[in-house]
Amino acid sequence: MPLTPEQQAEIDAQRAAPRQTLRAVSEGMEAHLYRPREVLDHGFVRVIDYMGDDSAIVQAARVSYGAGTKHVSNDEGLIRYLMRHWHSTPFEMCEVKFHVKLPVFVARQWIRHRTANVNEYSARYSILDREFYIPAPDALAAQSTTNNQGRGAVLEGAEAERVLEMLKSDAGRAYDHYEAMLSQDGQQGLARELARMNLPANVYTQWYWKTDLHNLFHFLRLRADAHAQYEIRVYAEAICEMVRDWVPFAYAAFEDYRMGGATLSAKALDCVRRMLKGEEVTQETSGMSKGEWREFEGVIG
Amino acid sequence: MPLTPEQQAEIDAQRAAPRQTLRAVSEGMEAHLYRPREVLDHGFVRVIDYMGDDSAIVQAARVSYGAGTKHVSNDEGLIRYLMRHWHSTPFEMCEVKFHVKLPVFVARQWIRHRTANVNEYSARYSILDREFYIPAPDALAAQSTTNNQGRGAVLEGAEAERVLEMLKSDAGRAYDHYEAMLSQDGQQGLARELARMNLPANVYTQWYWKTDLHNLFHFLRLRADAHAQYEIRVYAEAICEMVRDWVPFAYAAFEDYRMGGATLSAKALDCVRRMLKGEEVTQETSGMSKGEWREFEGVIG
Amino acid sequence: MPLTPEQQAEIDAQRAAPRQTLRAVSEGMEAHLYRPREVLDHGFVRVIDYMGDDSAIVQAARVSYGAGTKHVSNDEGLIRYLMRHWHSTPFEMCEVKFHVKLPVFVARQWIRHRTANVNEYSARYSILDREFYIPAPDALAAQSTTNNQGRGAVLEGAEAERVLEMLKSDAGRAYDHYEAMLSQDGQQGLARELARMNLPANVYTQWYWKTDLHNLFHFLRLRADAHAQYEIRVYAEAICEMVRDWVPFAYAAFEDYRMGGATLSAKALDCVRRMLKGEEVTQETSGMSKGEWREFEGVIG
Amino acid sequence: MPLTPEQQAEIDAQRAAPRQTLRAVSEGMEAHLYRPREVLDHGFVRVIDYMGDDSAIVQAARVSYGAGTKHVSNDEGLIRYLMRHWHSTPFEMCEVKFHVKLPVFVARQWIRHRTANVNEYSARYSILDREFYIPAPDALAAQSTTNNQGRGAVLEGAEAERVLEMLKSDAGRAYDHYEAMLSQDGQQGLARELARMNLPANVYTQWYWKTDLHNLFHFLRLRADAHAQYEIRVYAEAICEMVRDWVPFAYAAFEDYRMGGATLSAKALDCVRRMLKGEEVTQETSGMSKGEWREFEGVIG
Known part of the structure; x- marks a missing residue:
């Protein structure tokens, strides 16, 4: 369970105080706001804010294309037309902000998507928690024999046990030493910006990540794909569920033309x-x- | 008056239908939503949507800096600290979308700010309206004698009259010919994508323009500056008024450290x-x- | 002929002074350096500088994928693999800088590609030349009857003559008035930043435009496409010829997987x-x- | 010594084969090409390619500002003017590509500069080497008592020994287990994309990193600053030495207006x-x- 009672109380408080707005509202997304969707053993993704809905895409496109868009009889048809013809700018008119808790090695893949805004928890300022990703048994896979960057069969028996034991004990020892180096009890205490270097890549970090819908679709196409590493794919899939509820027409077009296309x-x-x-x-x-x-x-x- | 009765009715309708949301709400910005602020003779800028408020900046910063930010006792102090130390990522967590009507030569300056999303009215698809920027008498200035890219004294008397007459008559003739070339009355009618080339740079266009608060501040520092060309500065100043009401702490810090600083x-x-x-x-x-x-x-x- | 004798002499001088370098050199691109390729009636595109070649793409990919890439037996095969699988970052390791002279309405389409560096001739600082794009007879097309943003049959006879006469005379008059407004002969002279607003969108401007190969391919896919407006497509096609000589393997992969694919x-x-x-x-x-x-x-x- | 004999031989070969080019050449930068400058205990930075020189900045600016720039009598004066007035686009016309070997926790700071192209060695495809950053005695600092994200006095005596012992032994054990998990000797062997999660943040990675001069200056201003973490600052300082030789006028202006300014x-x-x-x-x-x-x-x- 990744949330503390304090965190849950904060979420409840945020969801208990609806306010009035004149902006576009997506009921589907309102239902998700602030609620963490659990991912992996200690991670989550939750939507913190969003801007726009399917209509905002149409509205922006109609400014772009003016009378020319009147041909297309309805919003869904226009959105499909825009997606099919790679008219990306109307999709950029929607924006979304997530709070994500994720292992560092996943964060390192994720950050390669540069067209986004990020605020990550800083291990120079602050002390990281003792939380590490340890794969569930069915995610503990062997190197693929055919794909240099993929995984193959699930590890079994003694080998699986050895691996889990190494991952757990190394993470525990690294964190014990992290704390020991930081401690100012009877010693000076190592700088946080140095002590963090002892922590392995399965330690959890968290960030606020904000992007527009066009770039989010690009991220999802790559990371919700069957060839993506499982540990980032589960985040992408969790986001897909939210986007489907946020902008149903755009998401359906994305599924047909991008995810399911070739x-x-x-x-x-x-x-x-x-x-x-x-x-x-x-x-x-x-x-x-x-x-x-x-x-x-x-x-x- | 840049708005037609139909447009005004649409705005009234949008403002008459408040809805509930669980997102951050800025009351100051809600008061501006959809309402055009008139700029130049036929232009306007109006806010269509926004994401976040002063608290969203603080919230993102606290993820970045964790416990380290607890020192700063309040939101305003933290926002000032972030601005002073060029910590730009928390400001990127706010987003805003404007609908702007502006002369093409202003649009050409504006678009140079690349970190934004834009949907411009397309003169390939659609026919532009007969609207041209004609400077007001006090904006009709001579070339500066000291600054190669600036303007000096206001033109007077016969010279001013000659200039206005040329601008008006050339714009009128160009538009008459634009219509004549497009016409399909007794002729084929020139393609819109070609006919538009006859229109001068003071014709009005319009677009949706969306950016984050950090990049908006960068735009405002350059374009609300005394050295910016008057015709873009008035748009920047109109936006400043809205931003002041949207994120008052951030805007005050921006004024102290950026606009008023050196x-x-x-x-x-x-x-x-x-x-x-x-x-x-x-x-x-x-x-x-x-x-x-x-x-x-x-x-x- | 878009070049003056002085410009031609400058190009000859630049091409007459080879120097030694330890960097990657593309012989195919060296042959193009500085030489303008004429486009439209007064425009050109010429390559000013470049970084990298096919080998630079492979070299960057081998850092990314390490031993995993040893499977692919040769550079061409690896480049095709990267293009097929949308691995864009190795292509970003090549960079190119062009000097382009182009009509303003073409520049306005072009600038929408944001991931590039641009320095445009400034009509605030400087006076534009009397050069306007006037379509050749076979480019003077009617509005398409099936495509809102396309062109159809070529205009003929009296209609074509009327259009050309309007384009020429309006451009001439606009430029005469531009000069008259700027003149400081017996009057103050209007500021350049204002006078330019009288010039139509077929006036020529020029810029330095620099981008990486991945983003250039994206530009070429959209702008060398049959659906692109003719007046930008001819620039894209001229660039294609240069890129083919610069990075032959990458260009061949681009043709197969992007331009010719679907x-x-x-x-x-x-x-x-x-x-x-x-x-x-x-x-x-x-x-x-x-x-x-x-x-x-x-x-x- | 971070380079193997094979790597040194490759560098010698690259430097032994000068070729002719018609492009701008910076003699100062040619002297650096391919040569690694050692940083930290196993890291390096070396320049792989570059585009442009001081003259390229001036040339781009003269297109931007046309005749207006003739006032400034020389290249150095114009470059200083551009830097002072935040005219950044001419500096974007120079580009540079580095090969960097660096600890992962440094890479994680570095990657936050988004306006760059990156190809990082992939630990999904390939196996990382057994190389870890272990601070030299004078870099082993205590947490600052005044600055939440800084370091204070150097650790001494037994505490320093304890810290070094923990860092070394944990890194060694983590790598031993990394190898043990990967091994296919008598077992299936864990997927590389999973095994890497056991490695701590002081393991070395490497990448190709390419950026333009404007964005490089922004990076250097933040990372060569006295408040930057020592472990990234030493990379920034090494790059400063190269840039000084590459574009001496631009670098001098950068030092006066950015690094030394406030x-x-x-x-x-x-x-x-x-x-x-x-x-x-x-x-x-x-x-x-x-x-x-x-x-x-x-x-x-």
């Missing part, structure tokens, strides 16, 4: 056309490398 | 120290160029 | 799979709207 | 003016808080 190369399109005409196309006659062909076969089923 | 070079600081010790410092003994020394004298009065 | 939605992929199994799929049974279906038919031929 | 608030400027008129100003009569007044005294000496 980009075919010129060569791949040529193969599809030939195959639809009845030609038997093989890797050898496709012009693709073996790797490409395998991926192509995965796409066209 | 950056002194190493040489200038050295001069100040010498002068405070009683030394008579001149341009020759300052180590500064004439231009720098003149600016330095302007700063220290 | 993104299919989940629904479209489902249709392809059904069609490959022999099913007769129609718009009605596809789940797609009419617009989507038409675009889908265009893709699969 | 921003005074409206209140502080008012105090300076009063003091220069002979008034005795105290914290009580200054209008500043105690913290501000202390900082102000530090600035005016």
